[in-house]
Amino acid sequence: MLLLDGLVKNFGALRAVDGLSLRVNRGEIFGLLGPNGAGKSTTISMAIGLIQPDAGRVIYEGFGSPTQSSVRKHVGVAPQNLAIYEELTGEENVVFFARLQGVNNPTASAREALDRVGLTPRANDRARTYSGGMRRRLNLAAAFFHKPPLLLLDEPTAGVDPQSRTNILELVRELANEGAAILYTTHYMEEAQKICDRVGIMDEGKVLVTGSVGELLAKYAQETLVLIERPGGETRISTNDPLREVAAALSAGDVSGLRVERADLETVFLSLTGKRLRD
Amino acid sequence: MRAILTIAMKDLRIFARDRTNAFFVIVFPLAIAIFFGSIFGGSSRSIPVAVIVESAGPVATDFANTLQKDSTLSVVILPTREEGDASVRLGRVAACVIIPKTFDSDLEKSMAGGRAIVEVHCDPARQAESGLVVGKLNEHAMRAIVRMFTNPKINSKMLAQSKLALALNPNMTSQQRERVSDVLESVQELFKQQNRETAAAAETSKTIAGSVNGDSTTNTMKANTSVSTKSASNNTENGNVPVSTPPSATSPDPFLALPIQIQSSTLASDSTEPPSTFAVTFPQGLAWGFVGCIGAFGAGMAEERRRGTLMRLLLAPCTIFSVLAGKSLACFTACVTMSVFMLLVATLGFHVSVKNWPLLALAIATCSFAFSGFTMALSGLFKNEGSARSAGNAIVLVLAMIGGGTIPLAFMPPFLRAASQVSPFSWAILAIEGAVWRGFAFTEMLAPLGILLFIGALGLMLGNVFIKTRARG
Numbered sequence: 001m002l003l004l005d006g007l008v009k010n011f012g013a014l015r016a017v018d019g020l021s022l023r024v025n026r027g028e029i030f031g032l033l034g035p036n037g038a039g040k041s042t043t044i045s046m047a048i049g050l051i052q053p054d055a056g057r058v059i060y061e062g063f064g065s066p067t068q069s070s071v072r073k074h075v076g077v078a079p080q081n082l083a084i085y086e087e088l089t090g091e092e093n094v095v096f097f098a099r100l101q102g103v104n105n106p107t108a109s110a111r112e113a114l115d116r117v118g119l120t121p122r123a124n125d126r127a128r129t130y131s132g133g134m135r136r137r138l139n140l141a142a143a144f145f146h147k148p149p150l151l152l153l154d155e156p157t158a159g160v161d162p163q164s165r166t167n168i169l170e171l172v173r174e175l176a177n178e179g180a181a182i183l184y185t186t187h188y189m190e191e192a193q194k195i196c197d198r199v200g201i202m203d204e205g206k207v208l209v210t211g212s213v214g215e216l217l218a219k220y221a222q223e224t225l226v227l228i229e230r231p232g233g234e235t236r237i238s239t240n241d242p243l244r245e246v247a248a249a250l251s252a253g254d255v256s257g258l259r260v261e262r263a264d265l266e267t268v269f270l271s272l273t274g275k276r277l278r279d
Numbered sequence: 280m281r282a283i284l285t286i287a288m289k290d291l292r293i294f295a296r297d298r299t300n301a302f303f304v305i306v307f308p309l310a311i312a313i314f315f316g317s318i319f320g321g322s323s324r325s326i327p328v329a330v331i332v333e334s335a336g337p338v339a340t341d342f343a344n345t346l347q348k349d350s351t352l353s354v355v356i357l358p359t360r361e362e363g364d365a366s367v368r369l370g371r372v373a374a375c376v377i378i379p380k381t382f383d384s385d386l387e388k389s390m391a392g393g394r395a396i397v398e399v400h401c402d403p404a405r406q407a408e409s410g411l412v413v414g415k416l417n418e419h420a421m422r423a424i425v426r427m428f429t430n431p432k433i434n435s436k437m438l439a440q441s442k443l444a445l446a447l448n449p450n451m452t453s454q455q456r457e458r459v460s461d462v463l464e465s466v467q468e469l470f471k472q473q474n475r476e477t478a479a480a481a482e483t484s485k486t487i488a489g490s491v492n493g494d495s496t497t498n499t500m501k502a503n504t505s506v507s508t509k510s511a512s513n514n515t516e517n518g519n520v521p522v523s524t525p526p527s528a529t530s531p532d533p534f535l536a537l538p539i540q541i542q543s544s545t546l547a548s549d550s551t552e553p554p555s556t557f558a559v560t561f562p563q564g565l566a567w568g569f570v571g572c573i574g575a576f577g578a579g580m581a582e583e584r585r586r587g588t589l590m591r592l593l594l595a596p597c598t599i600f601s602v603l604a605g606k607s608l609a610c611f612t613a614c615v616t617m618s619v620f621m622l623l624v625a626t627l628g629f630h631v632s633v634k635n636w637p638l639l640a641l642a643i644a645t646c647s648f649a650f651s652g653f654t655m656a657l658s659g660l661f662k663n664e665g666s667a668r669s670a671g672n673a674i675v676l677v678l679a680m681i682g683g684g685t686i687p688l689a690f691m692p693p694f695l696r697a698a699s700q701v702s703p704f705s706w707a708i709l710a711i712e713g714a715v716w717r718g719f720a721f722t723e724m725l726a727p728l729g730i731l732l733f734i735g736a737l738g739l740m741l742g743n744v745f746i747k748t749r750a751r752g
Contacts, residue, residue, distance in 0.1 A: 050593060073594070082586070092292070096285065126296075
């Protein structure tokens with residue numbers, strides 16, 4: 001559905017995106033992970049046609065290039081900043097965007113979207129009175145009310161409580177199941193691990209790896225950490241065969257505690273991007 | 280168009296829900312209008328005055344020359360009274376002084392009750408200045424009378440004309456004519472003596488360094504004054520009041536009037552009542568209303584950008600121009616609504632009468648277009664909301680102040696008056712005043728309206744360019 005092919009974008013001497021290529025298919029959630037300044041937001045801006053790439057192309061398969069405004073109506077975006085009007089009610093916000101989109105029945109579409117994010121009881125309250133989680137859900141509702149085939153969600157769960165996060169993640173999954181192609185950026189690795197069908201890890205404007213979470217774990221995080229607690233202290237063993245290490249520790253006796261930590265996406269992420277601070 | 284209307288409706292809804300907007304768009308302008316309306320007054324320095332000299336006589340020419348030499352007046356000589364009145368209506372001068380065609384001939388009959396009228400058409404917005412102009416005219420009239428009575432050629436002719444007028448006056452009895460004629464003979468004798476003395480003094484002054492003209496003038500003035508007072512008083516005591524009706528005099532008691540009479544009127548007032556000071560201050564209040572609207576909508580684009588909603592609008596899909604046009608329409612609607620509200624308060628609450636409603640509607644629409652365009656230029660000029668608000672407000676406040684929003688242009692020094700031409704507020708105030716009380720014809724409205732339309736169109740164009748440039752960056 002979404003094809004980014006060899007995208008390059010420079011801001012003066014800074015190369016923000018450097019030959020980025022990826023594809024997001026229908027019904028797929030593609031997680032784009034990367035540290036701050038990796039080029040994720042620039043990639044999204046190019047993906048929706050608001051920034052022209054210096055090289056490469058963006059194609060919505062079956063529709064065309066998003067530089068054409070008629071093509072852009074096929075994408076829904078939930079930006080990281082809460083792109084809503086706080087002075088308007090939840091319903092007014094979504095109805096406004098629905099009218100601009102030319103949706104046949106803006107009010108009905110808005111109500112349906114608000115219902116899916118659990119905001120119906122507060123639909124007629126001004127957005128300024130909403131909690132952080134409710135604003136995030138409204139931000140999401142304003143992205144999918146017109147059921148676009150492509151959704152770009154930029155950190156849609158930033159700063160929300162566990163209930164709102166669960167609601168948002170379930171909804172994103174539902175939307176993908178309904179056929180939407182979803183490009184999902186986040187800093188929460190467990191979140192990406194939980195809902196993304198495939199992920200791409202990018203740094204310094206380049207996509208370093210892409211694949212399913214399982215594939216990346218198998219390739220970049222084979223070792224498991226076994227922690228053995230004894231009266232004398234804790235022993236940490238990094239191994240490809242944790243069962244053997246656990247069995248050996250138990251047979252040696254005097255074990256007061258055991259913990260096995262499996263490698264996760266964060267391990268992969270850090271192993272690929274390093275631990276250097278990116279401020 | 281649907282996108283433009285939808286964005287405009289959204290912006291107006293947001294605008295209406297912000298109470299600070301209500302303060303700056305309604306309360307503050309009202310306060311300005313009422314405050315200045317209540318305390319309106321004051322004075323100025325060099326007062327611009329248009330002078331029309333219809334008479335070719337020596338006294339009229341001399342009178343006009345003395346006005347030109349007066350440092351408190353800034354005189355511009357215009358050929359016709361129509362042009363003089365137009366200058367007042369357009370606010371270029373505080374008053375128009377007309378020295379009529381019959382000025383000299385009326386003065387020549389002053390001994391027989393004739394009086395020369397100097398007409399002054401005042402700008403009702405500049406009453407303090409107009410009062411000063413009338414005062415200065417009275418002063419110069421007195422001086423002109425003194426010069427007239429001490430000029431041998433003029434006073435001889437004046438006596439001859441007065442005698443002739445007396446002989447032809449059908450309203451006087453022969454007894455009255457005889458008595459006044461006696462008085463004129465005495466005056467003639469006095470003039471002859473005085474003229475001989477003046478001639479002798481002039482001869483002396485050729486040989487003696489220095490001039491004594493001032494003393495001579497002063498003495499003569501005293502003598503003439505005493506003679507006039509005496510003769511008038513004698514006639515009154517006898518009960519034989521010679522009635523003469525000067526052609527254009529309106530004073531109820533001609534014998535108490537000076538030979539030159541200053542007759543002032545408020546130019547724009549065809550009705551019996553002069554325009555209320557609120558008619559002057561409400562246009563200023565409207566200017567502050569426009570400032571409020573610019574403040575409310577000026578940061579709109581930067582705000583959309585900061586929120587991230589601009590991205591959504593552009594994905595909607597809307598063009599930058601649609602977004603800008605929608606915001607401009609919202610600003611225009613707010614300006615019109617504010618203007619209508621202010622004018623309702625002015626007309627219903629403060630009895631401001633509007634001279635030309637259609638022209639006023641045109642002026643309001645044009646002003647609203649100009650300021651909505653101006654707002655869009657400001658909106659596109661600044662990248663972030665903070666600078667859009669602070670720098671934008673600073674620019675607008677300065678323009679409003681030099682444009683006459685706070686202190687009327689008449690009270691400003693000349694360089695500020697000249698600078699006010701660059702402010703859209705000065706043109707807006709002029710256009711609204713033109714329709715409310717200056718009595719502008721449509722052709723006179725063309726200049727301010729044309730300039731305002733140009734400002735609006737230029738603002739929209741610049742706003743579009745700025746925002747597109749920023750979007751590309």
